[in-house]
Amino acid sequence: MTQVSGPDPRRWWALGAMVASMLVLGFDMTILNVALPTMAQQLGATTGQQQWMADAYVVVFAALMLPAGLLGDRFGRRRMLITGLGIFLAGSLVGALTTSVGAVIAARAVMGIGAAFVMPLALAVLPSLFPAEERTKAVSIVTASSALGLPLGPIIGGFLLNHFWWGSVFLINVPMVAIGIAACAFLLPETRDPASPRVDALSTALTAAGLGSLIYGIIEAPTRGWSDALVVATLAGGAVLIAALVVRERRVPRPMLDMKLLAHRPFLLNTLAATLVMFILAGLMFVLPQYLQAVLGNDAFGTGLRMLPLMGGLMVAAKAGEPLVRRFGARGTISAGLVVLAFSAFLGSRTTVESGYGFTALWLSLTGLGFGFAMVPAMTAALATLPPARAGSGSGLLMTVRQVGSAIGIALLGSLLAGVFTDKLDTAGLPGAAADRAGDSVVAAHLVAAKLGDSRLAASADSAYVHGMDTVLLVCGVAALVTALLAAALLPGREEPEPAAREVTGAPVAAVDAMDA
Structure with missing residues (x-):
């Protein structure tokens, strides 16, 4: 891994940019929830469609977080972090300007792709900026900002909905993400870890398809019925795909998910x-x-x-x-x-x-x-x-x-x-x-x-x-x-660390x- 020779004098400014980026990820986990009743009224979204508006972001985020982190390790964390912020920005713009339920769900999925890059890589770049004595403090600040975003989401979303149209809950991301992109471009050094595992495209596909199938079946079941052929097929298919993922990850020499x-x-x-x-x-x-x-x-x-x-x-x-x-x-x-x-x-x-x-x-x-x-x-x-x-x-x-x-x-x-x-x-x-x-x-x-x-x-x-x-x-x-x-x-109960941990x-x-x- 590439390391800078000494503390970067711009590190605290860069940390501020990371804080802004993580705040956005935090409140985007919750900001939409308070907007769902308004969007249900203005877009005619059913309960199932509202579930997909919330879940599209989370499912894609979960499925792609590990491969996105590995891409950053291999091709450059700053480059991939900027890429992730750019994808998140594009999804936010689409969400703000669209007028249909399907487009909102698609925009949330695009934002999930961007978030999958930002979350692991925002933390991974910190060791290249901060010496050991400052690193724990820096990591704590960044992770706290992500947690702080969760309670801010409903408040910010509610304020925006009271004064603007529902698309403003997406548009609020634009200035903060733009600041993050600029700061990453000008303040962050580039780091890599060529020894990291390769991205396994098949495991990534199995994760996304398995989760998507399971959640589709669960969301559609109240409308179609749990015995409906499509619901049964998607639930069974999702279970098979997740099982195949587990089997594959247990057999490959360097798995993305260490089962x-x-x-x-x-x-x-x-x-x-x-x-x-x-x-x-x-x-x-x-x-x-x-x-x-x-x-x-x-x-x-x-x-x-x-x-x-x-x-x-x-x-x-x-x-x-x-x-x-x-x-x-x-x-x-x-x-x-x-x-x-x-x-x-x-x-x-x-x-x-x-x-x-x-x-x-x-x-x-x-x-x-x-x-x-x-x-x-x-x-x-x-x-x-x-x-x-x-x-x-x-x-x-x-x-x-x-x-x-x-x-x-x-x-x-x-x-x-x-x-x-x-x-x-x-x-x-x-x-x-x-x-x-x-x-x-x-x-x-x-x-x-x-x-x-x-x-x-x-x-x-x-x-x-x-x-x-x-x-x-x-x-x-x-x-x-x-x-x-x-x-x-x-x-x-209270126990000593594992022997391997001591050694x-x-x-x-x-x-x-x-x-x-």
Whole structure:
């Protein structure tokens, strides 16, 4: 790997550009959620199409993150980082200017391609800029900016939607990404790692096709039925493709996804805990904005502000998590976080149409606490069990599996919500076309009710949506509680590092932990 001879005097300016880029990636994970009700109204998007608007970005991001990082290692990280930012910029422009649902989904997929380059390479260029004594601080700043983007997304999106058209949630990316491109071009040195594994085109294709098939089947199932031939075929095809990926990655000499790491039980269990938390959070961030807007009647900006208790709980957990891990160990902290997450989901599942926002704020705060106490210790503990020589492949696998968890969370929990909503919605007496349109989403039902002057339909839509959201939260609670019990029973307690970890010298594990926290 090429290294600069001394600290680059422009390194902090370059870091600022990386922060801007990572902020964009962070809030693009959540900014669209608060815009979905508006887009459903103005574009006529069904619940399934809204799921694809959110999932297209995440699926492509997850499928291409590892090969994109390897391309940067081989052909130049600065070059590929600029390429990724340029692709992200192009997708944002298309999303801002389009007027159709299909084009929005395509634009989100293009943005996912760009994000897959930016996320790993923004971290990979830091060692060439910062000496060892500054590196951990720099990595922490960049990763914190990505996390900060998550709560900023709904607030920024809500503000933009209150003042501009829905395309502004894409257009906001343009100036920040342009700054990132310019800074990369003028401030970053070029680095490579010719010894990195080659990009395996077949494994990349199997990942993308397998994930896409699975998620397509899950999203289409509520509309077509789980026994529909196309749904069964895509689910089975996706499972076969993912199985083929696992077999291939286990056999090739230098895999992109080091599946052998999953045979290491502490790494596997901590990774599963982190993935489940992302599964729940992604699903929650999909279903909650529509409740706050369509059922409680808040505008887009008000919806963003009302999601802040989730982030407030997360910030408290981030501050208190490290002392708790030192005192009680990772196993105790992760298990406790999952129990809090389960309790908050069970509490949220008691929501009724009359509950109001105060009750929502309470269980959202607890959700943030549980998320923070479970997620960061699980990720740190997963990587801490590996020798430094395998920390890179371990972090790549962990980040990929986390993104897969997010994508499946949106698809599966969104489909569960759609199925319950359609089943509980009372469309008796409506013309056939109006009944079909009302069943598309709670926003569509309110539009039909307003057009027909049917207050009964509006009330039924609110009740059906809340019932669906409660079902989703109940499933989340059960999943979190089962995972908490498994974590308490199976995760190792306080233990010494693996022998291999003590014997192999390399970058401090703490720096790797900071990179992936």
